[in-house]
Amino acid sequence: MATTTSFLNRPEVRTWGPPIVLLIIGILLIVLGAIPSWGRVQDTQADIAAEQDRIVALKGKNIKLLDFSDQSAEIDKQFAVFDQAISSESKVPELLTQVQKISSACGVKVTTLQFGGEVAKAGGNLQEVRLQYASESSFSRLTCLISAMESASRLVEMESLRYSLSVNEETGVETITTQSTLLSYYTPTSQLSPDNPLTFSLSGEQFLKNIELLKGFKTY
Amino acid sequence: MAERREIELIPKEIEAAKSRDTLVRRIRLISFLFFLASLLVSGGIFAFSMNLSTKLADLEEESARQIAQISQFAGIEAKVLGLEDKSSALTKILTQRDYFSIASAAVETSRPVNLKVTGVTIQKDSVSITINGETASYVTLAAFLQNLVDETKGGKLFTDVSLSSVNQNASKGTAEFVIEATTKKNGLKR
Numbered sequence: 283m284a285t286t287t288s289f290l291n292r293p294e295v296r297t298w299g300p301p302i303v304l305l306i307i308g309i310l311l312i313v314l315g316a317i318p319s320w321g322r323v324q325d326t327q328a329d330i331a332a333e334q335d336r337i338v339a340l341k342g343k344n345i346k347l348l349d350f351s352d353q354s355a356e357i358d359k360q361f362a363v364f365d366q367a368i369s370s371e372s373k374v375p376e377l378l379t380q381v382q383k384i385s386s387a388c389g390v391k392v393t394t395l396q397f398g399g400e401v402a403k404a405g406g407n408l409q410e411v412r413l414q415y416a417s418e419s420s421f422s423r424l425t426c427l428i429s430a431m432e433s434a435s436r437l438v439e440m441e442s443l444r445y446s447l448s449v450n451e452e453t454g455v456e457t458i459t460t461q462s463t464l465l466s467y468y469t470p471t472s473q474l475s476p477d478n479p480l481t482f483s484l485s486g487e488q489f490l491k492n493i494e495l496l497k498g499f500k501t502y
Numbered sequence: 503m504a505e506r507r508e509i510e511l512i513p514k515e516i517e518a519a520k521s522r523d524t525l526v527r528r529i530r531l532i533s534f535l536f537f538l539a540s541l542l543v544s545g546g547i548f549a550f551s552m553n554l555s556t557k558l559a560d561l562e563e564e565s566a567r568q569i570a571q572i573s574q575f576a577g578i579e580a581k582v583l584g585l586e587d588k589s590s591a592l593t594k595i596l597t598q599r600d601y602f603s604i605a606s607a608a609v610e611t612s613r614p615v616n617l618k619v620t621g622v623t624i625q626k627d628s629v630s631i632t633i634n635g636e637t638a639s640y641v642t643l644a645a646f647l648q649n650l651v652d653e654t655k656g657g658k659l660f661t662d663v664s665l666s667s668v669n670q671n672a673s674k675g676t677a678e679f680v681i682e683a684t685t686k687k688n689g690l691k692r
Contacts, residue, residue, distance in 0.1 A: 297526055301533035308533070308540035315544035319551050326554040333561040340568035347575035350582050361581050364588040368595070406594070407587040425610075428603045437595055439626070440602050446621035446634070465626075467595060472583035474576055476569040482586035489589050495596070 339479060346480045353484060360484070363496055366435050369468045374411055377466050380436045381413060383502040388426035390419040390460075398463075407472065412441070413464040421447075424458050431464075435499040439465040600626045600690035604659055609633060612649035612656035614642045620678075629689070631660075633681040636671070643668070643679055650683055659689045 289295060350357060369376065378395055385392045394416035403409055419427065424445060431438050441463040449456050483489070572579070602624050613619055614637075621634035637643050643665075650656035650663045662684040669678045 298529075301526075301530045304533040304537040308537040311537075311540040311544045316540065316547050319544065319547040323547060323551045323554060326551065326558055330554060330558050330561060333558060333565060337561060337564055337568060340565060340572065344568060344571050344575075347572060347579060347582075351575055351578050354578055357578065357581050357585065361585050361588075364585055364592065368588045368591050370584065406591065408591040408594075425603070425606055428606055432599075432601055432603055437592070439595070439599055440624075441626045442624065443602050444621070444623045447618065467591060469584060469587045469591065472580055472587060474579055474583070476572045478583075480579070480582060482582050482589075486589075488593060489585075492589050492592050495592070 336477065340476060343476070343480055350480075356484060360493065363493070366501065367437050367496055367499070368408070369436070371409075371468050371470050374466075374468050377411065377413065377436065377438070380434070380502055381415065381438060381464065384430045384434055384438070385417060385427060387502060388419070388430050389423045390417045390427045392417050407469055409468050409470060411466050411468060413438075413466065415460075415462045415464050417460045418457050419460070420456070421458050424460055427460075430500070430502075433498070433500055435496065435501040437467055441465040597691075599692075600624075601692055602690065604690050604692075605631055605685070608650075608656040608659040612646060612652070614645050614649070617642045617646050624690075629685045629687065631683045631685060632666075633683060634679070635681070636674070636676040636678045638676050640677060643677060647681065650681070656683075659685050661686050 290299075365373070378397075381395060382392055392415070394414060396414050398412055398414035417424075417427070428440070428443070431440060443460070443462045445458050445460040447456055447458055605624050606622070609619060609622060609631075613635075616639065617635060617637040619633060619635045621632075623632040635646070637646070647663050647665065650660050660683045664682050666680040666682050668680075670676075671678050
């Protein structure tokens with residue numbers, strides 16, 4: 283204790299001690315306090331700007347949703363029409379019945395109809411589903427089937443088509459045997475995120491064009 | 503000889519001590535001012551930072567309120583997104599679709615009456631179509647090949663045809679043939 287007191291009482295310590303201590307504390311305040319705090323301030327300012335933009339976007343989305351909720355009847359109606367063309371995931375099994383109905387409408391006898399091939403992503407929020415299809419018919423009925431598939435309200439596409447003519451030697455009846463891989467599509471349930479913007483419009487040009495297009499398709 | 507010397511009224515040591523005192527006082531003042539400035543700057547930044555944090559917390563609260571409102575419309579949002587997905591997919595699918603009925607019609611309009619098409623193989627996105635058939639006459643087969651590239655018949659779709667093989671079926675008295683027909687690019691699209 284006596285040593286410390288005598289050290290503090292030394293004239294050079296009494297002269298230079300206070301300014302040096304104040305300088306050191308000042309430097310420490312800047313290095314450990316001001317500089318890191320300034321970094322945090324800049325981060326917070328960026329966060330505030332982002333949050334303000336987010337609120338603007340969220341408010342815009344809220345207004346749009348409010349507007350859509352006023353048109354919910356029209357949305358339900360259009361959704362049903364589009365869901366008929368490109369079904370939701372839960373309705374994929376109905377594809378078998380629809381293909382069977384299209385075939386029956388043309389008088390084509392289905393011999394094989396099963397899901398096969400890989401389920402693949404077709405880009406965007408769209409999935410492909412494949413069917414292995416085989417049938418027997420006459421040529422005119424096959425032509426009818428091809429046209430019916432192309433104009434069916436449920437979008438079914440022929441990925442490959444192979445048909446061959448065979449003649450029953452006893453009866454002389456000609457039969458067209460068809461093998462095809464059918465391609466159809468579905469959309470998985472949309473993942474909702476409050477930050478995802480709504481860009482859709484019921485009065486969009488392409489949407490209105492698609493509504494007109496679907497009116498020309500036949501429902502089976 | 504007399505030496506001239508300046509008369510020093512204040513001894514040098516006292517003057518040195520005075521100037522050292524002045525220096526010390528200045529350094530003390532500067533260090534105090536520096537300390538004060540750094541204290542003010544640090545304190546100011548800290549207070550500003552606290553103010554910004556409070557502002558950010560308020561904004562986050564407002565965001566949460568907006569999100570809660572959006573979640574009330576989850577059902578309608580799911581349908582709108584679904585509609586958007588389906589509509590954009592429809593455009594894409596119909597643009598990329600190959601219409602096999604075009605190929606079927608092109609083959610049928612090119613086929614002479616006494617020639618039988620016994621098989622056709624078509625693949626999506628392929629420009630090649632395989633046509634199998636049989637005929638009793640090579641002249642008819644030649645006509646079929648011509649018709650396939652005739653602009654008024656199959657030529658609307660096919661740009662080139664080549665006879666891959668011809669086999670004589672002695673038991674039936676017919677020639678069985680395989681034709682590879684090349685379609686126009688995007689010829690099966692509408």
